[in-house]
Amino acid sequence: MDTSKRIPFEVLETTFIKVLTRHGFEQNKAEICSKLFAKASLDGVASHGLNRFPAFLEQISRGRVLPDKDPVKEFSLPIMERWNGQLGAGMYNASLAMDRAIAMATTNGMGCVALSNTNHWMRAGNYGWQAAEAGCIGICFTNTTPNMPAWGGKEPKLGNNPLVIALPYLDKAVVLDTAMTQYSYGKMAIYRKENRELPFDAGFDSEGKLTKDPFEVIAEQLALPIGLWKGAGLSMMLDLMASGLSDGQSTHEIGRQKEEYGVSQFFLCLHPEVLGIPKEKLDERIGNVLADLKTSKVFEGMEISYPGEQSFVRREENLRLGVPVDTEIWEKVVKMIE
Incomplete structure (x- = not known):
């Protein structure tokens, strides 16, 4: 893959917007989805940014992603809401769901949203950063089509069900973004x-x-599975919670479709300051933990990083130098607006 070509972040984002508006997205929705695609590549996760963009357009053309559909709220309490994504764009739906969880947490100290009938949210970590930038601890996860065996199994029965845990820290964040594979x-x-x-x-x-x-x-x-049988077990529990709380499809039901769409997701936010924990105190505690981590002895050629650290490093570098892109994929996307 030739990634020697670098594109300014703004060019990457505006190009995505132009393509999506041509595929039936209204302007605001196109802007939100495009920013999330671009931010994934900006942070060095091109696999869920530019590289995934053509596949996203194919899902639209097959009617799996419906650009004109917006999520609908089906149930609400002061700290919990359940929404139906109506097979709309997964990034837009997930961003809205995390926004709602943040809003409830800002008022009540915590808030959660269960989302059914939605689509792939692309880079999971985006929603952890979204929560952390709002001063919240964020936890979110999604189920997927079966693409991982149960421990000892010889066929895919579980999803790799990505999980995100994010904490705000100074002007950055500690963000774990991990699939179960x-x-x-x-x-x-x-x-x-x-x-x-x-x-x-x-x-x-x-x-x-x-x-x-x-x-x-x-x-x-x-x-x-990560952690072998432990990752397989965790995958199943995430699937049960996402589908159970959203009243949506589980992994085995998604698998019957022979294509991944109509997935279930869950978003939880906790606002430390509303819960009586000053930001300075949380920052100090996290800083002490990270400082101790950095004192670890390492094997030759290795270094210690905390979750999300390298994303921030790559973000700053790519904002300065331009975002590395796969030349073949980038040229394919650019041709869509010529």
Whole structure:
């Protein structure tokens, strides 16, 4: 993959907006979705930014993502709401859901939103940053189509069900963004395109042997659960909570469709200051933990980073130098507005 080309963040974002408006998005919705796509690439997660953009447009053309649909609130309490995404754009729906959780937390100390019948939210970490930038602790997760085996299984029965946990810290954040698989399918797709093996075992081949070959893992949909049986168990619990609280589809129901759409998600926010914890005190506690972490001895050639640290480093660099893009994919997107 040739990523020697760099594009100013604003150009990346405005190009996405122009394409989406041509695909039936009203301006505000196009701007929100485009910013989230662009921010993913800005932070170094092109697998869920520019690289995923053409696939998103294909879902629109197949009628899986409905640009003109907005989420509808079906149930509400002062600290909990349930929404139906109506198969609208997943990034827009997720951004709205996190906004609602933030609003409730700002008033009541905590707030949560369960969202059914929505679509892929692309980079999960975006919504953790969204919460942290509003001064909230944010937790969110989604289910997916079956793409991971139960521990000991030889067929995909579980989703890789990404989980995000974010805490505000100074003018930054600590943000964990992790799928339940050792590698996300987006990351494996990058290695497959480059015809490279992954650095560590990524899943199982057709004979049940561990492999670093992205071609085999993607073909079999047998990605390796994080923590082995523990990741498999956590995946199931996230699926049960997301589908149960949203009254939406579970992973096995999504799998029957033979295509991923109509997924279930959950968003939780806690506002420390409303809950009686001053920002300065939380910042000090987090800072002490991170400082201690950085004192760790390391193996040769290794370094210690906390969750989200490298995203912030890449963000600053790419704002200054331009966002690295896959030249082939970028040129394909640009042609859509010529």
